[in-house]
Amino acid sequence: xxxxxxxxxxxxxxxxxxxxxxxxxxxxxxxxxxxxxxxxxxxxxxxxxxxxxxxxxxxxxxxxxxxxxxxxxxxxxxxxxxxxxxxxxxxxxxxxxxxxxxxxxxxxxxxxxxxxxxxxxxxxxxxxxxxxxxxxxxxxxxxxxxxxxxxxxxxxxxxxxxxxxxxxxxxxxxxxxxxxxxxxxxxxxxxxxxxxxxxxxxxxxxxxxxxxxxxxxxxxxxxxxxxxxxxxxxxxxxxxxxxxxxxxxxxxxxxxxxxxxxxxxxxxxxxxxxxxxxxxxxxxxxxxxxxxxxxxxxxxxxxxxxxxxxxxxxxxxxxxxxxxxxxxxxxxxxxxxxxxxxxxxxxxxxxxxxxxxxxxxxxxxxxxxx
Amino acid sequence: xxxxxxxxxxxxxxxxxxxxxxxxxxxxxxxxxxxxxxxxxxxxxxxxxxxxxxxxxxxxxxxxxxxxxxxxxxxxxxxxxxxxxxxxxxxxxxxxxxxxxxxxxxxxxxxxxxxxxxxxxxxxxxxxxxxxxxxxxxxxxxxxxxxxxxxxxxxxxxxxxxxxxxxxxxxxxxxxxxxxxxxxxxxxxxxxxxxxxxxxxxxxxxxxxxxxxxxxxxxxxxxxxxxxxxxxxxxxxxxxxxxxxxxxxxxxxxxxxxxxxxxxxxxxxxxxxxxxxxxxxxxxxxxxxxxxxxxxxxxxxxxxxxxxxxxxxxxxxxxxxxxxxxxxxxxxxxxxxxxxxxxxxxxxxxxxxxxxxxxxxxxxxxxxxx
Numbered sequence: 001x002x003x004x005x006x007x008x009x010x011x012x013x014x015x016x017x018x019x020x021x022x023x024x025x026x027x028x029x030x031x032x033x034x035x036x037x038x039x040x041x042x043x044x045x046x047x048x049x050x051x052x053x054x055x056x057x058x059x060x061x062x063x064x065x066x067x068x069x070x071x072x073x074x075x076x077x078x079x080x081x082x083x084x085x086x087x088x089x090x091x092x093x094x095x096x097x098x099x100x101x102x103x104x105x106x107x108x109x110x111x112x113x114x115x116x117x118x119x120x121x122x123x124x125x126x127x128x129x130x131x132x133x134x135x136x137x138x139x140x141x142x143x144x145x146x147x148x149x150x151x152x153x154x155x156x157x158x159x160x161x162x163x164x165x166x167x168x169x170x171x172x173x174x175x176x177x178x179x180x181x182x183x184x185x186x187x188x189x190x191x192x193x194x195x196x197x198x199x200x201x202x203x204x205x206x207x208x209x210x211x212x213x214x215x216x217x218x219x220x221x222x223x224x225x226x227x228x229x230x231x232x233x234x235x236x237x238x239x240x241x242x243x244x245x246x247x248x249x250x251x252x253x254x255x256x257x258x259x260x261x262x263x264x265x266x267x268x269x270x271x272x273x274x275x276x277x278x279x280x281x282x283x284x285x286x287x288x289x290x291x292x293x294x295x296x297x298x299x300x301x302x303x304x305x306x307x308x309x310x311x312x313x314x315x316x317x318x319x320x321x322x323x324x325x326x327x328x329x330x331x332x333x334x335x336x337x338x339x340x341x342x343x344x345x346x347x348x349x350x351x352x353x354x355x356x357x358x359x360x361x362x363x364x365x366x367x368x369x370x
Numbered sequence: 371x372x373x374x375x376x377x378x379x380x381x382x383x384x385x386x387x388x389x390x391x392x393x394x395x396x397x398x399x400x401x402x403x404x405x406x407x408x409x410x411x412x413x414x415x416x417x418x419x420x421x422x423x424x425x426x427x428x429x430x431x432x433x434x435x436x437x438x439x440x441x442x443x444x445x446x447x448x449x450x451x452x453x454x455x456x457x458x459x460x461x462x463x464x465x466x467x468x469x470x471x472x473x474x475x476x477x478x479x480x481x482x483x484x485x486x487x488x489x490x491x492x493x494x495x496x497x498x499x500x501x502x503x504x505x506x507x508x509x510x511x512x513x514x515x516x517x518x519x520x521x522x523x524x525x526x527x528x529x530x531x532x533x534x535x536x537x538x539x540x541x542x543x544x545x546x547x548x549x550x551x552x553x554x555x556x557x558x559x560x561x562x563x564x565x566x567x568x569x570x571x572x573x574x575x576x577x578x579x580x581x582x583x584x585x586x587x588x589x590x591x592x593x594x595x596x597x598x599x600x601x602x603x604x605x606x607x608x609x610x611x612x613x614x615x616x617x618x619x620x621x622x623x624x625x626x627x628x629x630x631x632x633x634x635x636x637x638x639x640x641x642x643x644x645x646x647x648x649x650x651x652x653x654x655x656x657x658x659x660x661x662x663x664x665x666x667x668x669x670x671x672x673x674x675x676x677x678x679x680x681x682x683x684x685x686x687x688x689x690x691x692x693x694x695x696x697x698x699x700x701x702x703x704x705x706x707x708x709x710x711x712x713x714x715x716x717x718x719x720x721x722x723x724x725x726x727x728x729x730x731x732x733x734x735x736x737x738x739x740x
Binding site: 009010011012022023024025026027028029030031032033034035037038040042043045046050051052053054056058059060061062064109116117119120121123158159160161165194195196197260263264265266267268269270272368 | 379380381382392393394395396397398399400401402403404405407408410412413415416420421422423424426428429430431432434479486487489490491493528529530531535564565566567630633634635636637638639640642738
């Protein structure tokens, strides 16, 4: 599926380390930021993100897929290979999950030195109602052989990364792939997928960072070995240096974000807030885990106070919180951090890794109160 | 509606000129690029852009509007002020126009020196089916006085720009405001507006750059004078220096863009194309005018060949074109330029202005053919 080439054709900006210690951004980073889109943080007010506000990361191009001729091929180590049309998938049992999805690189542009890639600040998030048929049922129909250990997912988006021509591909262990919540999703918020979200069908793996939920799904193959493609072994690793193997990026880490209060300044996005009581609101999530606590600081993290948590959210979706803040005149730095049901707390200082993955440090919001 | 303050509270990055001669981008520019979103250029394949792919520029925050209590107040110099609910607007005659919209700052990030603002490359475009009731009918109902010369539009988004606290406001002359195609739009692509596109109602002014189509419309006032608010007199001007009044930015200038051929490199976005015949496709538009010609160059603008134009498009929408290119091995710079029905041709070198408005230079696409 991939093809290794001899010498790099695409020369990136920078000194070759893939890092920048500058607080300025390269044209290549801007190109990515102009294509991919974050959810403006005022979108945290919605339990389910309007489709057009949901974050989006497309590695290559959004492919054009003709749904009438499209088939999902299910093969590899199976006793009965399948080739399913969209209507045939829709005829299978349908379930809907409300799922908070986050890009593994969210927060990358806050690191120093900064890994040169899609320069996310905090907006690479969103929550949607995803409808589809459980992958497990389809794998059962196909009859996965006992030698199979992983399931490989191939998308229709094709491009070059690390000088390697590739279709976008990711794998899951058989155990993960057959969890009940993993879907072949064909609807988002009650409508057919928009092209940019994977039309006609995408994989949807609740609790995992977004790279796992392969869009424009084309093939599903049961395989006898660990898939070592680019998006598994070269990208999406927690590494301190380029020459160590590192650990794979998998489940979403605990995080909380707030709707920035008051009104913004156009250029700096700093906030102007009226003195007095201000209700801060936001959402917190932790992949497959629940949220046990959200704390707010109005003094840059020196002291923390508990926010009020709303009633429990859907299993894989964010949970709303609120906090009454008495805003006094002056400049303040608001922070918020969450704790998950296993006791993991968001860091105030961000641990660093060379690809800028899994960043979940406490959000900081600069406000001027008048 | 606006409130002038004494000393700047929001200090922007840079030397104070509002310009940068660097080919790197400031954190403030990145913040804007992370909130606002372009249409990935492969979206040019759609005559009508899927809602979630349409470009979006929000000056301040996306406001939360409760449509059940929302009213459109029509007042000022009218004999019968109106306060209309969404249902009452929907009861008026409805029309749908297919309209290509573009941000006035599209292409700004290609200028040198570069005006520091939303750093658009080429993606600030989109075409949608907008449904609403003609503004003219509503103004007729209200009975505009003979002393009125302009109509002022106030949106619900509020923030600070140029250190001025303001609601987003723009005006049109009475002649422009009463053109038949100007709508109070409540549907985009057959659905209620998404929050980020102006829910529940926005102004829609076909042929004009997007800043005129005020989102989250709150008030419409007939006024006896030229409105001189921030978004009219300070922003959206063609100026060579900050101290000249300049000319207002109004109608969309002729432009053409192509779907970048082949497959992309993730980081550089340069294109890899297979040698042989390649069909280049794209769209061209010119505000209220038609397109008379589209030309393609495969040698960085040294020579041009005519593209094939599709049958005439809707009056305010882009027109499809195609071109058969014989791709030979090597590196090429593809360019495309359009001519409108008044003979205006896109420039190959971009004329400069201090706010980076109305840029329409010919697109350049770097490709490697193998």
